[in-house]
Amino acid sequence: MTGRLPFNPDRMKSKHSVERAGARDDKSLVSVLAKDNAITVSQLATRIDHAIKAGLSDRFAVIGEVSSLSHRTHYYFSLKDEHAVIGAVVFASTARRMSYTPTHGDSVIAKGRIEFYAPSGRISLIITSMTPVGEGDLERQYKQRCEELRELGWFDPATKQALPSFPRKIAVVTSKDGAAVADVIDTMGKRCPSIELLIVDVRVQGDSAKGQIAIAINKLNVHAEKLGIDAILLTRGGGSLEDLWAFNELEVAQAIHDSALPIVAAIGHETDTTIAELVADERCATPTQAAMRLAPDREALREQLASVLSRLDRTVRSELRYEQQRLDAIVASRSMSDPRVIIEIHRDRLSASADRLMGTLKSTIADSRSQLDRIAIKLARHQPAAVHARREEHLDMLHQRLGRVINRAIEHKRDELGSVSRELHAIGPAQVLARGFSVTAKPDGSLVRSVSDAKPGETIVTTFADGKVQSQVEGGSAAKSDPRLLPNQRQTPKRRSKANKKPNPNQQELF
Numbered sequence: 001m002t003g004r005l006p007f008n009p010d011r012m013k014s015k016h017s018v019e020r021a022g023a024r025d026d027k028s029l030v031s032v033l034a035k036d037n038a039i040t041v042s043q044l045a046t047r048i049d050h051a052i053k054a055g056l057s058d059r060f061a062v063i064g065e066v067s068s069l070s071h072r073t074h075y076y077f078s079l080k081d082e083h084a085v086i087g088a089v090v091f092a093s094t095a096r097r098m099s100y101t102p103t104h105g106d107s108v109i110a111k112g113r114i115e116f117y118a119p120s121g122r123i124s125l126i127i128t129s130m131t132p133v134g135e136g137d138l139e140r141q142y143k144q145r146c147e148e149l150r151e152l153g154w155f156d157p158a159t160k161q162a163l164p165s166f167p168r169k170i171a172v173v174t175s176k177d178g179a180a181v182a183d184v185i186d187t188m189g190k191r192c193p194s195i196e197l198l199i200v201d202v203r204v205q206g207d208s209a210k211g212q213i214a215i216a217i218n219k220l221n222v223h224a225e226k227l228g229i230d231a232i233l234l235t236r237g238g239g240s241l242e243d244l245w246a247f248n249e250l251e252v253a254q255a256i257h258d259s260a261l262p263i264v265a266a267i268g269h270e271t272d273t274t275i276a277e278l279v280a281d282e283r284c285a286t287p288t289q290a291a292m293r294l295a296p297d298r299e300a301l302r303e304q305l306a307s308v309l310s311r312l313d314r315t316v317r318s319e320l321r322y323e324q325q326r327l328d329a330i331v332a333s334r335s336m337s338d339p340r341v342i343i344e345i346h347r348d349r350l351s352a353s354a355d356r357l358m359g360t361l362k363s364t365i366a367d368s369r370s371q372l373d374r375i376a377i378k379l380a381r382h383q384p385a386a387v388h389a390r391r392e393e394h395l396d397m398l399h400q401r402l403g404r405v406i407n408r409a410i411e412h413k414r415d416e417l418g419s420v421s422r423e424l425h426a427i428g429p430a431q432v433l434a435r436g437f438s439v440t441a442k443p444d445g446s447l448v449r450s451v452s453d454a455k456p457g458e459t460i461v462t463t464f465a466d467g468k469v470q471s472q473v474e475g476g477s478a479a480k481s482d483p484r485l486l487p488n489q490r491q492t493p494k495r496r497s498k499a500n501k502k503p504n505p506n507q508q509e510l511f
Contacts, residue, residue, distance in 0.1 A: 042118070045116070045118035045121070046118070048116050049116045049118065052114055052115070052116050052123070056113075056114045058113075059111060059112060059113050059128070060111070060112065060113070060114065060125070061109055061110070061111045062079055062086075062109070062110050062111075062125060063081075063107070063108070063109050063110075063133060064079030064080055064081055064086075064107070064108065064110065065079065065080055065081065065105065065106070065107050065108075066079065066102050066103065066104055066105060066106045066107075066108060067079075067080055067085075067104060067105070069102060069103070069104045073092050074089060074090060074091050074092050074095070075089065075090035075095060075102060076088075076089055077102065077104075079108075079110060079125065086123065086124070086125055087122055087123070087124040087125070088110060088112075088124060088125040088126075088127055089124050089125070089126055089127065090102070090127045090130065091126075094127065094128055094129075098129065098130060099140065099141055100130055100131055100132060100140060102130060106132055107132065107133040108130050108131065108132055108133060109130065109131055109132075109133055110125060110127045110129075110130045111127065111128055111129045111130070112125050112126045112127040112128045112129075113125070113126050113128075114126075138242065138245060138248075139241070141248075142248055142275070145248065145250065145253075145275060146275060146278070149253060149275065149278070149279065154253065154257050154278075154279050155278050155279065160281045160282070161262040161281045162262065162281075163231060163262050163264065163281065163282060163293070163294065164230045164231055164262065164294075165296070166296060167195055167230035167231050167294060167295070168196065168228060168230055169195070169196040169197075169198060169227070169228045169229050169230055170188075170195060170196070170197055170198070170229070170230065170231050170232070170233055170294055170295075171197075171198045171200055171220050171227075171229050171231075171232045171233070171261075172184055172197055172198065172199050172200065172232075172233045172235065173200045173213060173216050173217065173220075173232060173233070173234045173235075174199070174200075174201075174202065174204060174233075174234070174235045174236055174287075175201060175202065175203065175204045175236065176199055176201040178204065178236055178237050179237045180235045180236050180237045180266075180287040181199060181235075181287075183286070183287040183288045183291070184197070184233065184235065184287050184288070184290070184291045185197065187287075187288050187291035187292055188291050188295050191291070191292060191295040191296065191297045191298060192295040192296055192297070192298050192301075193298070195295050196228075198227065198229065200216045200220065202216050203246075204236040204246065204247075205236075205239065205242075205243045205244070205245070205246055206246070209246035210246045210249035210251045210252050211251065213234070213246060213247075213252050213255070214251045214252050214254070214255040215255075217232065217234070217252075217255040217256060217259055217263070218255055218258075220232055220261065221258075221259050221260050221261055224260070224261055229261060230261070231261060231262045231263070231264065231294055232259065232261050232262070232263045232264070233263075233264050233266070233287075233290050233291065233294060234247075234256070234263055234264070234265045234266075234267070234276060235265070235266040235267065235287040235290055236267055236268070236287075237268070237287070238268045239268060244267060244268050244272060244274055247265075247267045247274035247275065247276040247277070248274050248275045248276070252275075252276050253275050253276060253279045256276055256279045256280055257279050262281045262282075263280045263281050263282075264280060264281065264282045264283075264290045264293055264294055265277040265279075265280035265282075265283055265284070265290070266283070266284040266285065266286055266287045266289060266290035269285070269286070270285035270286065430465070433463065433464060433465035434465045436465075438462050438464050439462070439463045440454075440460050440461070440462045440463075441460065441461055441463070442458065442459075442460060442461075443459055443461065448460055454473045455473060456473050456474060456475050457472065457473060458472070458473045459471070459472050459473075460472075460473060
């Protein structure tokens with residue numbers, strides 16, 4: 001760490017001596033470093049970096065345990081054993097290329113280079129590849145992929161298809177130059193030469209193998225009906241894990257899983273188990289075993305056929321013996337020795353049948369007669385004469401009802417007329433005069449309705465119920481009249497309003 005010079009108050013006297021408080025005096029620092037033969041931290045870090053690059057320029061493969069793992073964009077962790085710890089970094093670009101994801105506590109083989117980071121003074125292993133200890137990268141990928149497909153149910157026996165018992169044509173997906181195809185052809189020819197083989201030549205190892213295998217399986221499914229294919233045999237000979245890796249690819253597993261045709265897979269030796277075999281409908285250890293599984297043995301079929309024919313012959317002979325025994329028993333029976341017994345038996349059967357037939361006929365006739373009676377009743381109701389009679393009866397009833405309604409209406413109107421006549425008679429002039437009223441008029445017949453109508457000296461005539469009196473007006477004056485003292489003022493009786501008059505209920509009978 002670079003040291004500071006002691007505080008000197010004299011340096012503060014001139015404002016131009018330094019730019020700010022605490023600034024270094026480079027000349028004094030150089031003199032101090034030269035005097036003590038010292039270097040700065042940066043210089044030491046540079047020397048360490050140069051020494052590491054010169055002495056540890058090679059890449060290292062380090063075995064250790066992952067600890068203190070931290071992951072955001074990059075992976076930062078420590079590699080440790082029982083005696084030492086070193087920091088390690090996996091940058092994001094490297095992690096994307098790696099098939100292994102580190103986890104805390106894993107024992108790994110990490111390959112990379114040593115770098116010194118001066119700002120923090122840390123020495124770290126910059127990792128370029130990493131695999132778990134105890135298995136290779138392909139083995140690890142195989143296990144991870146198996147676990148993923150097992151969770152998806154691709155290995156479930158319930159999803160497997162049944163193989164055809166007697167296939168007519170089998171497609172063999174393999175390399176035409178491999179030993180497997182020769183084994184299949186030889187086995188098929190021996191067991192069942194009538195089965196036709198369609199050899200589909202594909203690469204069985206290398207980068208292009210997975211694509212060719214998947215495309216072949218898909219195309220066979222598309223054209224299966226046209227080609228008459230009943231099953232697919234996917235096979236190849238033995239090899240290393242790298243040689244067989246195409247059959248562990250997800251693309252091939254997907255094609256096998258989606259296949260509508262049943263697939264038998266035989267990849268490598270018996271100890272080799274590929275993902276393609278686990279997904280296939282059936283796995284066989286060798287190509288020969290796969291061919292035997294698909295092709296029925298001709299000799300075995302002949303033996304089965306002979307066995308079936310033998311059982312059939314025994315069954316037929318047994319049935320013939322049984323029927324012969326029955327026939328012998330019938331011939332030896334009493335009915336065969338005395339024809340009258342047979343006639344009697346048939347007579348009884350005929351009599352019973354006749355009785356049953358007669359009972360059935362009687363029941364049928366009775367049902368038909370009952371149904372006919374019901375139909376006749378319905379028809380009678382709809383005959384013209386019956387309809388006309390019902391209509392006349394209905395008209396008579398309406399005529400009688402109309403007569404009663406009209407008579408009641410006439411009686412009602414007569415009652416109303418009598419009532420009105422009596423009211424009119426009660427308010428007639430003669431009746432009014434009879435009740436003590438009088439009528440006064442002038443000689444010319446004009447009525448005297450008020451005192452002002454009669455002038456002094458005029459002659460007036462007053463009519464009573466029993467006669468008239470003539471008198472002369474001498475004088476008078478108008479006075480407030482009392483209606484009760486003016487008998488000549490007619491009181492018109494109130495007439496009943498017709499607005500509230502209820503209709504005669506008898507008239508409703510017409511409707």
